[in-house]
Amino acid sequence: xxxxxxxxxxxxxxxxxxxxxxxxxxxxxxxxxxxxxxxxxxxxxxxxxxxxxxxxxxxxxxxxxxxxxxxxxxxxxxxxxxxxxxxxxxxxxxxxxxxxxxxxxxxxxxxxxxxxxxxxxxxxxxxxxxxxxxxxxxxxxxxxxxxxxxxxxxxxxxxxxxxxxxxxxxxxxxxxxxxxxxxxxxxxxxxxxxxxxxxxxxxxxxxxxxxxxxxxxxxxxxxxxxxxxxxxxxxxxxxxxxxxxxxxxxxxxxxxxxxxxxxxxxxxxxxxxxxxxxxxxxxxxxxxxxxxxxxxxxxxxxxxxxxxxxxxxxxxxxxxxxxxxxxxxxxxxxxxxxx
Amino acid sequence: xxxxxxxxxxxxxxxxxxxxxxxxxxxxxxxxxxxxxxxxxxxxxxxxxxxxxxxxxxxxxxxxxxxxxxxxxxxxxxxxxxxxxxxxxxxxxxxxxxxxxxxxxxxxxxxxxxxxxxxxxxxxxxxxxxxxxxxxxxxxxxxxxxxxxxxxxxxxxxxxxxxxxxxxxxxxxxxxxxxxxxxxxxxxxxxxxxxxxxxxxxxxxxxxxxxxxxxxxxxxxxxxxxxxxxxxxxxxxxxxxxxxxxxxxxxxxxxxxxxxxxxxxxxxxxxxxxxxxxxxxxxxxxxxxxxxxxxxxxxxxxxxxxxxxxxxxxxxxxxxxxxxxxxxxxxxxxxxxxx
Numbered sequence: 283x284x285x286x287x288x289x290x291x292x293x294x295x296x297x298x299x300x301x302x303x304x305x306x307x308x309x310x311x312x313x314x315x316x317x318x319x320x321x322x323x324x325x326x327x328x329x330x331x332x333x334x335x336x337x338x339x340x341x342x343x344x345x346x347x348x349x350x351x352x353x354x355x356x357x358x359x360x361x362x363x364x365x366x367x368x369x370x371x372x373x374x375x376x377x378x379x380x381x382x383x384x385x386x387x388x389x390x391x392x393x394x395x396x397x398x399x400x401x402x403x404x405x406x407x408x409x410x411x412x413x414x415x416x417x418x419x420x421x422x423x424x425x426x427x428x429x430x431x432x433x434x435x436x437x438x439x440x441x442x443x444x445x446x447x448x449x450x451x452x453x454x455x456x457x458x459x460x461x462x463x464x465x466x467x468x469x470x471x472x473x474x475x476x477x478x479x480x481x482x483x484x485x486x487x488x489x490x491x492x493x494x495x496x497x498x499x500x501x502x503x504x505x506x507x508x509x510x511x512x513x514x515x516x517x518x519x520x521x522x523x524x525x526x527x528x529x530x531x532x533x534x535x536x537x538x539x540x541x542x543x544x545x546x547x548x549x550x551x552x553x554x555x556x557x558x559x560x561x562x563x564x565x566x567x568x569x570x571x572x573x574x575x576x577x578x579x580x581x582x583x584x585x586x587x588x589x590x591x592x593x594x595x596x597x598x599x600x601x602x603x604x605x606x607x608x609x610x611x612x613x614x615x616x617x618x619x620x621x
Numbered sequence: 622x623x624x625x626x627x628x629x630x631x632x633x634x635x636x637x638x639x640x641x642x643x644x645x646x647x648x649x650x651x652x653x654x655x656x657x658x659x660x661x662x663x664x665x666x667x668x669x670x671x672x673x674x675x676x677x678x679x680x681x682x683x684x685x686x687x688x689x690x691x692x693x694x695x696x697x698x699x700x701x702x703x704x705x706x707x708x709x710x711x712x713x714x715x716x717x718x719x720x721x722x723x724x725x726x727x728x729x730x731x732x733x734x735x736x737x738x739x740x741x742x743x744x745x746x747x748x749x750x751x752x753x754x755x756x757x758x759x760x761x762x763x764x765x766x767x768x769x770x771x772x773x774x775x776x777x778x779x780x781x782x783x784x785x786x787x788x789x790x791x792x793x794x795x796x797x798x799x800x801x802x803x804x805x806x807x808x809x810x811x812x813x814x815x816x817x818x819x820x821x822x823x824x825x826x827x828x829x830x831x832x833x834x835x836x837x838x839x840x841x842x843x844x845x846x847x848x849x850x851x852x853x854x855x856x857x858x859x860x861x862x863x864x865x866x867x868x869x870x871x872x873x874x875x876x877x878x879x880x881x882x883x884x885x886x887x888x889x890x891x892x893x894x895x896x897x898x899x900x901x902x903x904x905x906x907x908x909x910x911x912x913x914x915x916x917x918x919x920x921x922x923x924x925x926x927x928x929x930x931x932x933x934x935x936x937x938x939x940x941x942x943x944x945x946x947x948x949x950x951x952x953x954x955x956x957x958x959x960x
Contacts, residue, residue, distance in 0.1 A: 432925050436775035436867035438817055438856065452815075457799055460792065473907055476791075476861050478777055480903040480919055480933060489879065489898075489921025489931075498924060511925035515867040515933060517777065520859050522815050528775035528854040528867075540828065559828075564819040568812055580819055582828025585837060586771050586850035592828075594819060594854060 286314035293356030294318035301605035369405030412603030481516035524567035565596035625653035632695030633657035640944035708744030751942030766877035863906035904935035
């Protein structure tokens with residue numbers, strides 16, 4: 283009989299933690315047992331799993347005994363505090379936070395792009411930032427068509443990237459707006475209802491905010507190309523769950539044809555080409571929501587640069603942008619490396 | 622006594638038409654009389670103006686007798702149908718539609734950028750497309766700092782760009798969404814509540830949609846630079862009134878410093894620099910709404926190109942993106958050319 287795995291979810295009551303639970307429930311996975319961990323606040327709660335109620339345990343250093351795989355999605359400080367303890371308990375940590383992503387000892391993985399990096403893990407494997415994953419899913423396959431020179435990204439990021447409370451704030455604040463009541467931002471620093479704003483991570487001395495910096499540094503690490511030229515402008519928009527991104531890709535040499543880009547993406551795993559000019563159907567958050575694939579469309583030659591192409595992508599932030607990618611890391615780990 | 626002008630608004634009941642009326646009511650303007658024109662549908666209506674009710678007249682070829690200035694905002698086909706008649710009646714037409722923008726006989730004007738073009742009019746002066754005006758307000762002043770090489774724009778366009786009915790649809794559809802009712806797009810081809818989508822103008826064989834093509838062609842005309850390299854991705858977002866744009870500007874030579882860009886924009890009319898890193902305050906649609914100025918922030922060196930800078934701008938689509946720009950064209954025309 284094939285081996286089965288004891289799994290824990292740290293941050294099980296959050297938006298991404300819930301999605302991890304749903305994936306383990308609905309998809310094929312050699313699961314022996316599931317432990318759900320969260321902060322003190324969730325003490326006493328229970329969570330549904332395969333028709334049973336599993337009590338939420340308080341996340342602590344002792345939480346991971348006997349655990350094989352631990353999905354972390356409880357914020358960077360919890361990952362830093364309890365990730366190493368989980369590793370010491372013998373678990374492989376798949377961490378959705380930014381805590382270890384740029385650690386040279388920690389592989390940063392999108393399974394469709396750099397699955398081989400999983401093999402070098404020393405106990406922790408990092409899940410990239412959501413907007414980085416969604417952008418690279420569309421960009422990485424284009425390396426088959428020529429060397430990439432420069433990438434310019436502008437994002438349209440859903441509230442889900444800031445967690446379940448942020449999604450709730452978007453809904454409740456919009457309701458208040460429609461009732462003519464004053465808006466009271468709590469999770470976000472600015473009103474999100476019928477508004478948008480520059481991503482609310484701190485801006486450094488170089489003028490980039492942390493979200494943009496993640497996109498730049500993580501892309502280089504995942505693509506193993508420290509010389510990759512990439513810039514990003516990260517914007518939060520009043521959308522619930524799926525991120526969109528406008529991406530300009532310049533090649534070192536002559537650009538591939540639009541047909542070649544479309545063909546390559548069509549055959550790339552985890553990508554769906556949605557580029558129906560006749561019916562005006564292109565990637566949209568509502569269509570990407572709940573879907574595994576990253577949608578890519580508006581593929582065209584850039585009128586301003588003979589070597590560049592433009593495209594517009596959309597992906598579910600909680601799925602491929604977070605939990606699904608982590609789940610796929612676990613599945614790849616099991617398939618390839620754990621016998 | 623200074624001359625006073627007989628003015629007509631064609632499309633007076635639309636979102637932009639209403640704003641023209643408000644501007645004529647609230648701002649200094651040598652107005653002799655106002656005529657409000659609309660389609661058959663508005664027959665019998667009256668509109669408030671300076672404490673009086675003005676009856677809406679049905680727009681026709683005879684509507685412009687005795688009229689000096691006619692603001693058109695009733696769609697391109699009405700402009701084509703009735704604009705020439707207004708000119709024959711002796712009026713100068715300031716047209717907010719796309720009908721005449723690319724006509725070589727018609728100046729296309731942003732008064733802060735190319736006011737001198739007004740002088741060459743032959744009866745019609747065109748108001749540029751909203752997203753073009755808002756982008757160029759921030760980009761044009763940078764020509765003082767070096768020759769522009771290439772501009773990459775991604776837009777976040779409010780519902781107002783599609784008119785008052787589209788704004789109404791965003792509100793009502795959002796309400797339905799919150800009540801759990803099915804969404805029924807009517808004005809837009811796709812749901813706009815908590816969603817976004819590629820601008821719903823037709824996509825040509827080059828892969829660009831009409832909105833993007835306007836940005837490219839109109840920018841070249843306004844800046845008198847047919848070789849200007851510019852690309853745009855135009856996206857509709859669930860925001861009511863103000864457009865935002867992520868803009869990457871590459872210079873022919875070495876880029877200016879961020880300080881020089883900020884200083885130049887600070888001294889540019891119609892621009893407000895909102896770039897408060899410390900408090901995380903940057904341009905947002907809610908802040909731009911109802912404001913004359915285009916807000917510019919997130920000004921930074923592009924990490925991917927030594928000659929480029931990035932910025933994020935936001936402007937009221939109905940004001941500077943439409944009615945205010947037209948009103949300023951009229952004011953400039955009167956000041957400079959009509960004695």
